[in-house]
Amino acid sequence: MNYRYLGQTKLHVSELCLGTMQFGWSVSKTDSFDIISESIEHGINFIDTANIYSQWAEDNPGGTAETIIGRWLRKTSVPRDKLIIATKVRGQMGKDPNNQGLSKSHIVQAVEDSLRRLQIDTIDLYQTHWPDEDISIDETLAAMDTLVKQGKVRYIGCSNYTARSLIEALWSSEKNNTVQFHSLQPHYSLVNRTEYESDLSSVCKQYKLGVIPYSPLGGGFLTGKYHANKPLPKSVRANKAQHYMSEKNFQLIRTLESVAQLRNKSISQIALSWLLSQHEVTAPIIGPRTITQLHDNLGSVEFQLTKPELEKIDKAST
């Protein structure tokens, strides 16, 4: 495993981040423990979660993934300072209409809830899950500034921002002398390039932000297990992943497969390796459902694609 600095922070993170949206949804609590342990065993030191994970699953009130991580942290012998824990705030928690958003009052409450569920004193990276148009960014960043001063949060980042909202936030920090976002978590993969590449990537480059793309395998599509004339794989992700089933994307899969065969790698390893080779990317956030999938994902860091391979993949995906 290699390690990279997350933007201009002092956080030295593994080049794969373990995502946990699947915990308590498609992965049982016991299996979630095994996936965290195995990830750490293989050098991952960076875990991404969110307060709302995974409240869309049946009988899941939210907070489940954080609770699982907290219980794992309590029983592990891995020292707390060897791990970088990232979580997020913004989504609706429970039924109270005020228990959501990026207002000062919600952030101040939400961070306490996350710290309690995670059973830690400090969140290494606290991210706004998506923008809140009803609250001024100045208020959000002032609240974050207080959390950093109180030692409850080390750095802040954001997710699902447009280039415009990201620049507005960075200027707000400068104007008000408050903490600034040091990372962006965009939806970015070979089947979802435009959103990030059109203008977000240049903002991240200019402001030296860390970039941690989510859904790097298109929810499973970029593994090659979706086929035009076969039933969908049995997966809670199939409903969304099937939106990628177009002739262009199947051609992309064939290109990835041809590269994979020559390299003796899997299609998903090639897709992750492509992401790892993109300039501004710090660490794709993987979401393995099983240990076998985790091992497959981990294999993406053991090699680098050549320039002709990258060009071939670029051509098939744009």
Ligand SMILES: NC(=O)c1ccc[n+]([C@@H]2O[C@H](COP(=O)([O-])OP(=O)(O)OC[C@H]3O[C@@H](n4cnc5c(N)ncnc54)[C@H](OP(=O)(O)O)[C@@H]3O)[C@@H](O)[C@H]2O)c1
């Ligand atoms: N900020 C945000 O708004 C946001 C949104 C989404 C996700 N995230 C973060 O990003 C993380 C990863 O997102 P994601 O789960 O969408 O990532 P992904 O890598 O695109 O999809 C992961 C899914 O693909 C399938 N898969 C992975 N490796 C495989 C393999 N080797 N063989 C076959 N199938 C494989 C599994 O689903 P099946 O086996 O069920 O098919 C797995 O759960 C999340 O856990 C979360 O931390 C953030």
